Amino acid sequence: MGETxxxxxxxxxxxxxxxxxxxxxxxLSPLLSVVAxxxxxxxxxxVTTVLERKGLGRIQNRYGPNRVGPFGFLQPIADGIKSLTKxxxxxxxxxxAVHFLAPVVLVLAxxxxxxxxxxxxxMVLANLDAGVLFFFAVSSVMELTIFMAxxxxxxxxxxxxxxxxxxxxxxxxxxxxxxSVTVIMAAGSLSTVTxxxxxxxxxxxxxxxxxxxxxxxAGFVIFMIAATAESNxxxxxxxxxxxxxxxxxxxxxxxxxxxxFFLGEYLGMFAISGLGITLFLGGWGAPLSFLTWVPSYLWxxxxxxxxxxxxxxxxxxxxxxxxxxxxNFAWRFMLPMALxxxxxxxxxxxxxxxVLRWIVCGLxxxxxxxxxxxxxxxxxxxxxxxxxxxx
Amino acid sequence: xxxxxxxxxxxxxxxxxxxxxxxxxxxxxxTVAFAGLAAVYLQLGAQFVGLAQILVYVGAVAILIVxxxxxxxxxxxxxxxxxxxxxxxxxxxxxxxxGTLAWAIHHSAASQRTAVSEPAASMQQIGNALMLxxxxxxxxxxxxxxAALIGAVTIAVREKKEAR
Amino acid sequence: MTPLANCLLLSALLxxxxxxxxxxxxxxxxxxxxxELMLNxxxxxxxxxxxxxxxxxxxTGMMFVIFSIGVAAAEAAVGLALIISLYRHIKTTNIDxxxxxxx
Numbered sequence: 001m002g003e004t005x006x007x008x009x010x011x012x013x014x015x016x017x018x019x020x021x022x023x024x025x026x027x028l029s030p031l032l033s034v035v036a037x038x039x040x041x042x043x044x045x046x047v048t049t050v051l052e053r054k055g056l057g058r059i060q061n062r063y064g065p066n067r068v069g070p071f072g073f074l075q076p077i078a079d080g081i082k083s084l085t086k087x088x089x090x091x092x093x094x095x096x097a098v099h100f101l102a103p104v105v106l107v108l109a110x111x112x113x114x115x116x117x118x119x120x121x122x123m124v125l126a127n128l129d130a131g132v133l134f135f136f137a138v139s140s141v142m143e144l145t146i147f148m149a150x151x152x153x154x155x156x157x158x159x160x161x162x163x164x165x166x167x168x169x170x171x172x173x174x175x176x177x178x179x180s181v182t183v184i185m186a187a188g189s190l191s192t193v194t195x196x197x198x199x200x201x202x203x204x205x206x207x208x209x210x211x212x213x214x215x216x217x218a219g220f221v222i223f224m225i226a227a228t229a230e231s232n233x234x235x236x237x238x239x240x241x242x243x244x245x246x247x248x249x250x251x252x253x254x255x256x257x258x259x260x261f262f263l264g265e266y267l268g269m270f271a272i273s274g275l276g277i278t279l280f281l282g283g284w285g286a287p288l289s290f291l292t293w294v295p296s297y298l299w300x301x302x303x304x305x306x307x308x309x310x311x312x313x314x315x316x317x318x319x320x321x322x323x324x325x326x327x328n329f330a331w332r333f334m335l336p337m338a339l340x341x342x343x344x345x346x347x348x349x350x351x352x353x354x355v356l357r358w359i360v361c362g363l364x365x366x367x368x369x370x371x372x373x374x375x376x377x378x379x380x381x382x383x384x385x386x387x388x389x390x391x
Numbered sequence: 392x393x394x395x396x397x398x399x400x401x402x403x404x405x406x407x408x409x410x411x412x413x414x415x416x417x418x419x420x421x422t423v424a425f426a427g428l429a430a431v432y433l434q435l436g437a438q439f440v441g442l443a444q445i446l447v448y449v450g451a452v453a454i455l456i457v458x459x460x461x462x463x464x465x466x467x468x469x470x471x472x473x474x475x476x477x478x479x480x481x482x483x484x485x486x487x488x489x490g491t492l493a494w495a496i497h498h499s500a501a502s503q504r505t506a507v508s509e510p511a512a513s514m515q516q517i518g519n520a521l522m523l524x525x526x527x528x529x530x531x532x533x534x535x536x537x538a539a540l541i542g543a544v545t546i547a548v549r550e551k552k553e554a555r
Numbered sequence: 556m557t558p559l560a561n562c563l564l565l566s567a568l569l570x571x572x573x574x575x576x577x578x579x580x581x582x583x584x585x586x587x588x589x590x591e592l593m594l595n596x597x598x599x600x601x602x603x604x605x606x607x608x609x610x611x612x613x614x615t616g617m618m619f620v621i622f623s624i625g626v627a628a629a630e631a632a633v634g635l636a637l638i639i640s641l642y643r644h645i646k647t648t649n650i651d652x653x654x655x656x657x658x
Contacts, residue, residue: 098419129514133442140450143423147457151415164463166454190514398565404649405569409576414584420562421588424569427627428595435562435606440598440620447624452591452631460584463642474579475651481578483628491568500606503557506571510611520614528618532625539629540613543636549643 006295009036010122025222033125037114044304045266046076059316069338075238079259086255094252095152102149103257106264109141113271115190120284124193131192132184134277136177139230142268143169148238149261150249161248164323165239169230171330176226178338179219182345183210183279192275196283207290209282214347214361218369220280222338224307227276229330231269234315238323273307274300333372394434401427412473414460422453436509439517562603571595583638583648587631594627 004011050073055066066072090099113341116131118124123298128134143166150162187195187210199209210216229236240248250261277283284296321329343366351357404424411417425448432441475481521529556564573592576585598620605616642648 095416098416128438130438130442133439133446137442137445137450140446141426144449144453144457147454148419151461159461163458166458170451170454394561398561402565402568402572405572407579408584408588408592409572414582417585417588421591424592425595428569428599431562431565431599432602435602437602437605437617437620440602440617440624443621443624444598445606447628448591448595452628455631455635456584456588459639462639463648465648475581478579482575485575488574489567489571492570493564496563496567501559501563501608501633507607507611510606512611512614512617516614517617520618525618528622532622536625536629539633543632544576546633546640547636 002072002293002295006121006297008295009120009297010164030125037125038111040113041114041267041270042263044270045263046080047281048266048270048308049079049262050075051308052315055309055312056316059313083256083259088255088257089252091154091252093154095154097147099252100143100257102152103253103264104146105148106142107260107267109138109145110267110271111263113138113268114274117195117271117274117278118193118283119274119300120295123284123297127191127193131189132180132190132195132275132279135192135271136173136180139268139272140173142264145264146249149253153249153252157251158249158251161239161251165232165249166324167328168232168236168239168323171327172226172229172236172334175222175330175334175338176230178335178342179223179226180275180279182215182219182341185342185345185350186210186216192278192283196278196285199282200285202289203337207285207287207289209280211280211282213348214358214365215341215348216280218337218341218344218365220276222334222341223276223280224310226330226334227272228267228314229326230272231265233269233311235318235321236326238326239321269311270304270308271282273304276307277303279309328376333376336372337368340364394431396431397427397434400424401431415457418453418456418460421456422449425449425453437512439512439514557604557607559607562607563600566596566599566603569593569599581648581649581651583598583641584635586650587634587638590634591631594623620639 011028013032017025020028036378050065052150053075054066054072057064065071065075068074068078090096113135115125116128116134146165146169147162150158150165153159154170183195184190187198189195189198199207201208206212211220240250250258253261261316277300284300286292286294286296286299344361347364348357348361351360401424404420404422405425407420408417410422411420425444429441429444429449432444570593573589573596575589576592577589580586580589601616601620601623605611605614605620608616614627638648645652
């Protein structure tokens, strides 16, 4: 019974594909998975928009939207109708082809990230041998679309926002990839399915997910901070800062294209949280050994919702980082911590099991954190402001 | 069939990259050419190389070229010819080179070989090769990339002027 | 024509397009783009020979391409740094105007 509930979607897919003629079966099966992914994650996007607005509202001591539907939960329908019926304004001097293509390519790239995430047992769209590499390759395509959006609007603020966004995204890609490399080293494979399977057993009742090791915990924190920066979310949302440069690189977009940008960014956020769950939090595995009767996809989505809630919480709580603070943080704190994390992961692998390796690896993580933190804060003194003008 | 489509896309992107007037459009066409080439690699079964091509070329080199284009913007005041005045000689030379290459390919013994079965290049094998056989090139390329990074930063850094 | 000959022809075509661009265009960045296209054409050549060649288990072609991609990225970075530095002196990227040894 538990087995059937766990594999219900796989069984339904096989049953549907069985009705088709044999020649079409190999294209119909992935097509059904693609349709399912499109539907589920678009629905999750709709739920997240209203969750974010209400959550942020509550953190800021106000109600969120509460007119449409019970407690405002049908707000996405109203938002969707609004964005579809708004006039599509394109600036006269804008580069029409590139202006049109930017949101389209962004959404395409964002949706194709889900192909390598294992959403449940046997529920991955493409079990690529190099799944994690595919993920990072496609997410680096998204940076180019941001440039296309910013440049084609022929607007100085859009271009400025786009360049800041790209600089931020490539700076934070390095700690992101380095944090993932520690997991790849520990699991011995680039395939996401193998990485989830490596975290599958239980010691007593606790799972041995990678996050429950010193290097895994540090890696998870680095990964999540870098993921927040990659998705341009607060506190790293200077490129789209609403009070700074209006809307940054999508100032000149209106109506449905703006909704597509929104969709692309949120999908990117879900996908990178999904990758974080796959790499560090054990994918679709249950947290305690007596809870394995709950279907695997429910665990994946509950972990994903937890991370979305944490993202919203951080957005409502922390102030925005300035551009130079952001870059300093990436290159002078996150990168050394990620490199030391690599050393820690290697040390963990080669020391024998027991208390010694916890102590050694724990020290290897905590001591640099404290030293780097103190070292970076030493240069902060108030001095007379020096102005440098653009040339 | 799919390989032909990707090949045509790559050539179209390359020709557009070299012949468009606007620099940014040229870089975007180059990105399409890189992506088409990555698709060709994936069709040929070289999974790691295809994905590394997207990660490095589309995700890093194209963005680098875009930044350079934006930092060296022409004011557009004086009209400049975008094609060299010796374009006819260059064109003849390029056609001669392409003709020679095509003739050599057509008549070589290598192209008489018929298709072989798809070789397996799993990540495990690539990792093993990198660590065992090709360990020295791996270390040298690490050194080379570090030297290139330091060199590029040193060349492009602005000399410090005194504070106004 | 055999698949290998098709891939080699595509590689030769890309090489010629890159060479034509590098020789005919006057903007320094477009010359660099031509050079990148030539490097990619050579990479395709290696992959084609790895796939259809006599000894694909040795992975030599693939390894060479991996290193070639790394080297090309490094060379693009240094080349663009040079172009930016040149632009600061001469305020142009037209390579016809870089014709004096002084300054």
